[in-house]
Amino acid sequence: MNGPRIRDALQFATQRLKNARIASARLEATAFVAESLGLTHTDLILQAETSLDAHQEERINDLVTRREKGEPFFYILGRREFWSLDFKVGPQVLSPRPETEILLEQFLHIVRNRPADDEPIRLLDIGTGSGCIAICSALEVEQLQVTAVDISTEALRIAMENANLHKVADRIRFVCADLFPPYERERFHFILSNPPYIASEDIPGLPADIRDYEPHGALDGGCDGLDFYRKIISNAKSRLLAGGVLMMEIGETQAEAIRQFASEQGGYQTPDIYKDYAGKDRVMVFNLINPQAQSVG
Secondary structure (H helix, E strand, C coil), X not given: CCCCEHHHHHHHHHHHHHHCCCCCHHHHHHHHHHHHHCCCHHHHHHCCCCECCHHHHHHHHHHHHHHHCCCCHHXXXXXXXXXXXXXXXXXXXXXXXXXXXXXXXXXXXXXXXXXXXXXXXXXXXXXXXXXXXXXXXXXXXXXXXXXXXXXXXXXXXXXXXXXXHCCCHHHEEXXXXXXXXXXXXXXXXXXXXXXXXXXXXXXXXXXXXXXXXXXXXXXXXXXXXXXXXXXXXXXXXXXXXXXXXXXXXXXXXXXXXXXXXXXXXXXXXXXXXXXXXXXXXXXXXXXXXXXXXXXXX
């Protein structure tokens, strides 16, 4: 007796995910079936009448069951698209969000409008996580020298795997440190960061597939969500070259508080604020006015 067809498995998986209140049930079911069978989405359509064996059924059931229990979709697949590239992800790292592409877009806009110069451009990526910012930056800007920092050795392992996957591992130095690398004399043209910015008291109210699976160290920004911004803004001035730029992703309601803190610290021009695709404040860009360092260390 033949097993269920691909068409049947897809319909059944979709219904199970709908019952579990998964908003994108059809899309996720399609991905799980395709992943289990090693097929493209187009192949699923062309082979819809093909019967499945017991092992294939079991594989599909396993993925769907994990999702029903709340495990994040992208962690189950083990990868997520960012900047039209696939990045390995898992519970060791924050899953890259589309909003973070705004940070990369603004960085590339600034770099490409700089006066022509053959000298290397030094970039520090604070809290690199999966490495998506560091890796995409290196792919887009040939003369970039990237230092990617994370306090988590497990996150750095994932980031290094992604760098190897995208063939830029030789252009990125990965450093295990708390925010800034320990080489105090080293200076950078750009510092980029997507730091934790959710207030501690808001963590319990996050969706379960974020709260229960994503690393809290990559989410929790302290009592008001601003702890990491204070640390970065306070220290970045001494780690930037003359004319250096600090760029950070922010929570949608945090721009004014961050601007005020930076103003009190001094050393930065009034920041530029850029919105995400939903029209919410998402990226702040600070240019130095009186940098403490004027030359490469």
